[in-house]
Amino acid sequence: xxxxxxxxxxxxxxxxxxxxxxxxxxxxxxxxxxxxxxxxxxxxxxxxxxxxxxxxxxxxxxxxxxxxxxxxxxxxxxxxxxxxxxxxxxxxxxxxxxxxxxxxxxxxxxxxxxxxxxxxxxxxxxxxxxxxxxxxxxxxxxxxxxxxxxxxxxxxxxxxxxxxxxxxxxxxxxxxxxxxxxxxxxxxxxxxxxxxxxxxxxxxxxxxxxxxxxxxxxxxxxxxxxxxxxxxxxxxxxxxxxxxxxxxxxxxxxxxxxxxxxxxxxxxxxxxxxxxxxxxxxxxxxxxxxxxxxxxxxxxxxxxxxxxxxxxxxxxxxxxxxxxxxxxxxxxxxxxxxxxxxxxxxxxxxxxxxxxxxxxxxxxxxxxxxxxxxxxxxxxxxxxxxxxxxxxxxxxxxxxxxxxxxxxxxxxxxxxxxxxxxxxxxxxxxxxxxxxxxxxxxxxxxxxx
Numbered sequence: 001x002x003x004x005x006x007x008x009x010x011x012x013x014x015x016x017x018x019x020x021x022x023x024x025x026x027x028x029x030x031x032x033x034x035x036x037x038x039x040x041x042x043x044x045x046x047x048x049x050x051x052x053x054x055x056x057x058x059x060x061x062x063x064x065x066x067x068x069x070x071x072x073x074x075x076x077x078x079x080x081x082x083x084x085x086x087x088x089x090x091x092x093x094x095x096x097x098x099x100x101x102x103x104x105x106x107x108x109x110x111x112x113x114x115x116x117x118x119x120x121x122x123x124x125x126x127x128x129x130x131x132x133x134x135x136x137x138x139x140x141x142x143x144x145x146x147x148x149x150x151x152x153x154x155x156x157x158x159x160x161x162x163x164x165x166x167x168x169x170x171x172x173x174x175x176x177x178x179x180x181x182x183x184x185x186x187x188x189x190x191x192x193x194x195x196x197x198x199x200x201x202x203x204x205x206x207x208x209x210x211x212x213x214x215x216x217x218x219x220x221x222x223x224x225x226x227x228x229x230x231x232x233x234x235x236x237x238x239x240x241x242x243x244x245x246x247x248x249x250x251x252x253x254x255x256x257x258x259x260x261x262x263x264x265x266x267x268x269x270x271x272x273x274x275x276x277x278x279x280x281x282x283x284x285x286x287x288x289x290x291x292x293x294x295x296x297x298x299x300x301x302x303x304x305x306x307x308x309x310x311x312x313x314x315x316x317x318x319x320x321x322x323x324x325x326x327x328x329x330x331x332x333x334x335x336x337x338x339x340x341x342x343x344x345x346x347x348x349x350x351x352x353x354x355x356x357x358x359x360x361x362x363x364x365x366x367x368x369x370x371x372x373x374x375x376x377x378x379x380x381x382x383x384x385x386x387x388x389x390x391x392x393x394x395x396x397x398x399x400x401x402x403x404x405x406x407x408x409x410x411x412x413x414x415x416x417x418x419x420x421x422x423x424x425x426x427x428x429x430x431x432x433x434x435x436x437x438x439x440x441x442x443x444x445x446x447x448x449x
Contacts, residue, residue, distance in 0.1 A: 095127045096150065104148050108233040116231060120146070126291065130194055130308070135241065138228060143241040145225070145305070147197065154195035154235075161188050179401035186407045190286075194308035197237035201227035203285075203310035204239060210281045216435065218276060221269045223303045242303035244294025252378060252424030258297060260424070266295060267377060267425025268432070269302050274416040275436045278409065279322050280443070282313045286408035288415020290422075309408065317343065317405050322440060323449055328366025329433055333359050344403040354397030361394065368417070368429035377417070378424030 096104065101122065105113045114120055118137040126133040131149040138144050161184050193199060208224035223242055231238035247266065250258040258266070270293070277284040285292070287309035294303040320342055327335035336359050340346045346358060368375040402410075420427055437448055 095124050095132055096148070098122060100151060101148065104151055105236065108236045109231075117146075128289075128291065128306075130191075131197075131235075131237075136238070138231065138238070144228060144231070144238050145241045146231070147237040147239075149195065149197065149235040154192070157191045157195070158188055161191070179398070182401035182404075183407065186404055190309060190311075190408065193311075196234055197232055197308075198234050200237055200306075200308045200310075201229060201232045201239070203307040207281075207283065207285060207304070207307055207310060210283060214276060214280075216272060216276060216439075218269070218273060221265075221300070221302060222273055223301055224307075225303070225305055239305070242294060242296075242305060244296040244301075244303050246290045247293050247295050247302075247419055248290045248422055250295055250297060251422045253422075258295075260426075262297070262300065263423040263425045264374075264427065265300065266302065267420040267423050267427045270416050270419055271427055271429060272432050272435075273302075273304075274413060275432055278313060278413075279318060279436045279440055282315065282318055283310065284313065284409070284412055285310050286412045288412050288419065290419065293419070311405075311408055313405055313409070317403070319440075320449075321409075322437065324362070325366065325369065325433065326437060326448065328362050329369035329430060331363060331366075331370060333363070336362050343406075344400070345406070347399045350399055351397050353393055354399075357393035357397065365414075365417075368420075368427070369433045371430055373428070373430075374426045375429045376426045377420035378426070380421055 109116055116139070118139055118141065120136040121134055123134075124132040125135050125145075128147075130153050131147045134146045134148065136144050136146045165180060165184055204224060204227045208226070211219055211222060211224055225239035225242050228238040228240075245256075247270075248254060249256055250263065250266070252263065257263075274284075285304055285307055287306060289306075292304065292306040294305055295301075296303065320339055324336060324339035324343065327339060337346070337355060340358060340362070341348050346355070350358070363370075368377070368380070441448055
């Protein structure tokens, strides 16, 4: 991975030039009648998509993080060549060479850092966007996972996001009409927080405490790893090791697919957890990458293992948002429109076509909560198709960027839906929403507005 600012900038420049050259070659081959994509899709040809995925894995950091966010999107919203290439982006980054690992650990824990562990496995068990994870044993004998941050990642976030946006613009991957600057500002802020492993350890402890005190039975189905503050710094994080495999490993189309009833229960746990985090705890782990949620089929327990993307939500946003979700479930278009304006998704000056598209997309997303009985996410092709159908109108007619809190919220909520789709789970989504509303009203001593 290029570790200096110049090296990373050069890497992005080389990537842009490579993609441009690949697109030009594809257009020439298409003009000559050779096999290949049409000119309109040349930038996202299989070869160019593979080039992009390779570069993201090599560069790691913010570049890979954004690629991983894209990789879990529904296949109907991502060009097939890009979706296939990004499957390995989701799997992880290139690992650090041994000398770089030694330097990183010594810089954080001192030259005798190995003496602080009963054992430490130099071969990583996972390599993610910001750091790689090693199996180790704490002095007390507890198996732990040690996440080591890649050198230079924290210092490269701003430049990486800006450079990646330039490359995306070159490939034509960003449609006109997006408020890219607002999204980039949120990404920079969130990624900077994720690079602070002391904060992540504190978030893990807080999230685990909220889980332990939950009254819906989640504590029996979900676990959070205990952090080890004495072995944690801003660039090294030690937590209890929890077993399991990423949830897509037991998905309906996976070789190790779990039985239907297990996938149903897992989907219900994921959705209940998402709703509890937002509407009760107001403290959410907002990164839905499937590798952050490990399922242990021997115990049926789901482990949440990454808390770098945790954020708090203000009641002034969450409470009206719950009212809007209830309106989506009730197919109450007037209330959806009114609450969208109150929350800042709309200004009130949009065209009738834009208002209709926004409400249509909201109702499509709310379809699982509108179903009178259990909702079959496995047959939910219309869920994302309904949103995509309104996309062009919303891109052309939107007058304001979405509220800042909605970026991370919608990333996690859509991730939960997509995970349920991947699992082919049948989930009582409406009942789970009604549970959230009942608990909100009991906590606040009044009816939800």
